Amino acid sequence: MSSQDIPEENLPAEQDHAHGAVGVADEKNPFADPGLPPHEHRVQDIDERAAKRSERAVAFLFTLSMLATVGFIASYVAIPADKSIFVFPIGHLSALNFALGLTLGTALFTIGAGAVHWARTLMSDVEVADERHPIAASPEVRAKVHADFRQGAKESAMGRRKLIRNTLFGAVALVPLSGVVLLRDLGPLPEDKLRHTLWAKGKLLVNMNTNEPLRPSDVAVGSLTFAKPEGLEEHDEDFQNEIAKAALMIVRLQPDNIKDKRELEWSHEGIVAYSKICTHVGCPISLYEQQTHHVLCPCHQSTFDLSDGARVIFGPAGHALPQLRIGVNDEGYLQALGDFEEPVGPAFWERG
Amino acid sequence: MSTTENHESAGARERGKAPAGERIADWADGRLGIYSLAKSNMRKIFPDHWSFMLGEVCMYSFIIIILTGVYLTLFFHPSMNEVEYHGSYVPLQGQLMSEAFSSTLHISFDVRGGLLIRQIHHWAALIFLAGMFVHMMRVFFTGAFRKPREVNWLFGFLLFVLGMFTGFTGYSLPDDLLSGTGVRFTQGAILSMPIVGTYISMFLFGGEFPGHDFVARFYSIHILLLPGIMLGLMVGHLILVFYHKHTQFAGPGKSNKNVVGMPLLPVYMAKAGGFFFLVFGVIAAIAAVAQINPIWAMGPYRPDQVSTGAQPDWYMGFAEGLIRFMPGWEINLWGHTLVLGVFIPLVLFGVVLAALALYPFIEAWITGDKREHHILDRPRNAPTRTALGVAWVTMYMITLVGGGNDLWATHFHLSINSITWFVRIFFFVGPVIAYIATKRICLGLQRRDKDKVLHGRETGTIKRLPHGEFIEIHEPLSQEQLHTLTAHEQYAPAAIGATVDENGVERKVTGKEKLRAKITEAYFGEDQQIPKPTVEEYKEITSGHGHH
Numbered sequence A: 001m002s003s004q005d006i007p008e009e010n011l012p013a014e015q016d017h018a019h020g021a022v023g024v025a026d027e028k029n030p031f032a033d034p035g036l037p038p039h040e041h042r043v044q045d046i047d048e049r050a051a052k053r054s055e056r057a058v059a060f061l062f063t064l065s066m067l068a069t070v071g072f073i074a075s076y077v078a079i080p081a082d083k084s085i086f087v088f089p090i091g092h093l094s095a096l097n098f099a100l101g102l103t104l105g106t107a108l109f110t111i112g113a114g115a116v117h118w119a120r121t122l123m124s125d126v127e128v129a130d131e132r133h134p135i136a137a138s139p140e141v142r143a144k145v146h147a148d149f150r151q152g153a154k155e156s157a158m159g160r161r162k163l164i165r166n167t168l169f170g171a172v173a174l175v176p177l178s179g180v181v182l183l184r185d186l187g188p189l190p191e192d193k194l195r196h197t198l199w200a201k202g203k204l205l206v207n208m209n210t211n212e213p214l215r216p217s218d219v220a221v222g223s224l225t226f227a228k229p230e231g232l233e234e235h236d237e238d239f240q241n242e243i244a245k246a247a248l249m250i251v252r253l254q255p256d257n258i259k260d261k262r263e264l265e266w267s268h269e270g271i272v273a274y275s276k277i278c279t280h281v282g283c284p285i286s287l288y289e290q291q292t293h294h295v296l297c298p299c300h301q302s303t304f305d306l307s308d309g310a311r312v313i314f315g316p317a318g319h320a321l322p323q324l325r326i327g328v329n330d331e332g333y334l335q336a337l338g339d340f341e342e343p344v345g346p347a348f349w350e351r352g
Numbered sequence B: 001m002s003t004t005e006n007h008e009s010a011g012a013r014e015r016g017k018a019p020a021g022e023r024i025a026d027w028a029d030g031r032l033g034i035y036s037l038a039k040s041n042m043r044k045i046f047p048d049h050w051s052f053m054l055g056e057v058c059m060y061s062f063i064i065i066i067l068t069g070v071y072l073t074l075f076f077h078p079s080m081n082e083v084e085y086h087g088s089y090v091p092l093q094g095q096l097m098s099e100a101f102s103s104t105l106h107i108s109f110d111v112r113g114g115l116l117i118r119q120i121h122h123w124a125a126l127i128f129l130a131g132m133f134v135h136m137m138r139v140f141f142t143g144a145f146r147k148p149r150e151v152n153w154l155f156g157f158l159l160f161v162l163g164m165f166t167g168f169t170g171y172s173l174p175d176d177l178l179s180g181t182g183v184r185f186t187q188g189a190i191l192s193m194p195i196v197g198t199y200i201s202m203f204l205f206g207g208e209f210p211g212h213d214f215v216a217r218f219y220s221i222h223i224l225l226l227p228g229i230m231l232g233l234m235v236g237h238l239i240l241v242f243y244h245k246h247t248q249f250a251g252p253g254k255s256n257k258n259v260v261g262m263p264l265l266p267v268y269m270a271k272a273g274g275f276f277f278l279v280f281g282v283i284a285a286i287a288a289v290a291q292i293n294p295i296w297a298m299g300p301y302r303p304d305q306v307s308t309g310a311q312p313d314w315y316m317g318f319a320e321g322l323i324r325f326m327p328g329w330e331i332n333l334w335g336h337t338l339v340l341g342v343f344i345p346l347v348l349f350g351v352v353l354a355a356l357a358l359y360p361f362i363e364a365w366i367t368g369d370k371r372e373h374h375i376l377d378r379p380r381n382a383p384t385r386t387a388l389g390v391a392w393v394t395m396y397m398i399t400l401v402g403g404g405n406d407l408w409a410t411h412f413h414l415s416i417n418s419i420t421w422f423v424r425i426f427f428f429v430g431p432v433i434a435y436i437a438t439k440r441i442c443l444g445l446q447r448r449d450k451d452k453v454l455h456g457r458e459t460g461t462i463k464r465l466p467h468g469e470f471i472e473i474h475e476p477l478s479q480e481q482l483h484t485l486t487a488h489e490q491y492a493p494a495a496i497g498a499t500v501d502e503n504g505v506e507r508k509v510t511g512k513e514k515l516r517a518k519i520t521e522a523y524f525g526e527d528q529q530i531p532k533p534t535v536e537e538y539k540e541i542t543s544g545h546g547h548h
Helices: A012-019 A048-078 A095-121 A139-156 A162-174 A176-186 A239-246 A261-265 B020-032 B034-041 B050-073 B099-109 B114-141 B150-172 B177-191 B197-205 B214-244 B264-289 B314-325 B340-367 B383-403 B405-412 B416-455 B479-486 B511-524 B535-542
Strands: A084-087 A091-094 A128-131 A205-207 A224-229 A248-252 A271-275 A287-289 A294-296 A303-305 A311-314 A326-328 A334-336 B082-084 B096-098 B258-263 B331-333 B336-338 B457-464 B470-475
Touching (some): A048 A095, A084 A095, A095 B114, A162 A176, A224 A239, A271 A326, B020 B034, B114 B150, B114 B264, B114 B314, B114 B340, B150 B177, B150 B214, B177 B197, B177 B340, B197 B214, B258 B264, B314 B416, B383 B511, B416 B535
Antiparallel strands (some): B082 B096
């Protein structure tokens, strides 16, 4: 491929004369377009030995690609899937993933590098100009299309027979409704589903980790305990849905540190139980600062003060965490004294 | 293979002796008419500029995503049935998890090369979105969206937005702890919508969150619905690129009526075709060495568990930022809650993106320019547009910082509260500063161009004159350079025109007209652009006085 292959009429000078847009800088306009600059030859255009070198480089890259594909297949067969290797400075990697990725990467990259090198060094690099044509149609075409359309519309009698037109519009407008109606069974109506959790009077607070009911003595000052309602097991069909609402966070404060009156009332010996689900967009809150009694949601950093009714002290949450009223039963286990009094989790229109 | 299909017009050629390739082409032409298509396209001219390959990066990564995605569907089970894990990843053995999660573990540990394909798929998605972002910026800052390419801008915009949602539904599929947290965030945002929020949430999740349906639903959205639309849009995008012919920068021999470059066959076949392999090769190598989304380290999703440093993929980071820095406003009235703290970010998300979609139409209205534009602007020569673009990018980047405020806090030992306040303030102030600074820089660059045209290039050679004065020699520019630096057009502000007609009757000046005049003043008025050097100025300076 060399510049001789470009047809005569595509050469810059010819094209530009045809446009008549080019001028030599003259007294009138020193900024005039001088036209395409003359083609500058690359070393490969004039030196066949350089061209040969480029050819060999391209062929070398393509050969490398073939070898890399062989390497890919060999790695696939030879390397066990669980083998790990240390690669400096990345660290420990899956050996198979590393080998497959690098061989595949090489096989692909060298094809690309070869093709680009071929194009840049051996294919013609003579710039040619193509004329543009206006996107919009000529006035004649435009008139013809408009006339055709009018003719067609007239022959359909759409405008004259309005009864047909209007009933058609009606039918076409209504027919998608069936599709919309079919979507109804995507899910149930909200009703009051977001208002209730599994918590109820007498339900024991079960430690999430040990699966044992909690006694007040299990909750130490400064610790954060996660709890679920008794009877909710991981294998349950609805475990995920229920825990998404019922997850509880329990901490013990000094009763005289509790600033909120209702919080103190709903606590037991300084043990308070709050919904673990953030009132912002529903992340589980999991970071507890013992000294300040603040909890922080790791998702969007809403911060709540557990010693003051879990009100929001920073971040994007809009209201305090709901508190669960707790007490102890006859056997000395912590129990709920009812469900949450307000919906847990993110706020919604019907929350009120 | 048929040998009887020789083309009539082949004339002198002997029957049956034509090379096989030609015979196949003739056969196809007789049925598909490929020759008329090839006539205008095979040697189609494409201009060369490094920034024109950004769109190619997007196209190729999209193809890579489709190829690897099809492979992943062969092994992935889009089901939320709870199973006990017994695969080869020891730390999670015996744990309860959804089938979606366990099949992703299976792909990562038991299917040979499965992890590689998963990582290529994910990396390619990140690069696809990043490529679209940068490609869009290229098109914006060079004014390539102007007539006749507004529709193609919208196609590209839709690809970007749909790409975001395809990415989101994709990374949610493994049902791991991180992505589940992201889905929860989405559900919380949906709940904030007035009136319809709870209904949409129930319908999307088939009941309460998380339910048993969303993985299967996201799956059909992720692998069929959205990519199907995107494939159509991408084909349309390409057809329009071919139909409009590519834009080019001003330069000698280049005009609004031509396109200067090299032909598709062979140069761009090799360069662009080769570039596909380059992109694929680089992504494969990245996937070999850089781990992405190690779901086994995060574990299966549980709505009552979370890890710190929870971040979405980068392209959702700006939505994350909006929701993080918004104050928690909530209005409770008449038994209803308006969750502004979440709903405003949700609306802003749409507004910020819509601004991007609408800009070409707004600018077309402001300039009133109905001509076709095929010559690209240098960003400096459209200072107001460039400044607006940089202001938008600044706002985007600040929300990205907000989206990672916890990481900024831990990596740079800063207070998370201060970072959040910084983002709250600079979401408004940052774009203003960026606008002013960018405009000043553009005007400075315009002045420099003007200086270069009128006084020539500074050579750095210092000469001492006989009387002792030192001067720097300025070398006059070549005609090519003079032309390139003066080829851009400059608009004038729109005048309101006479308000009284020849009969003395007062014409009503509409508010729209006044607004447009005001905006054009801000765009093209005095001090908003540097008038480009005129022939007269040039002649006055160069006529015999030598240098200045």
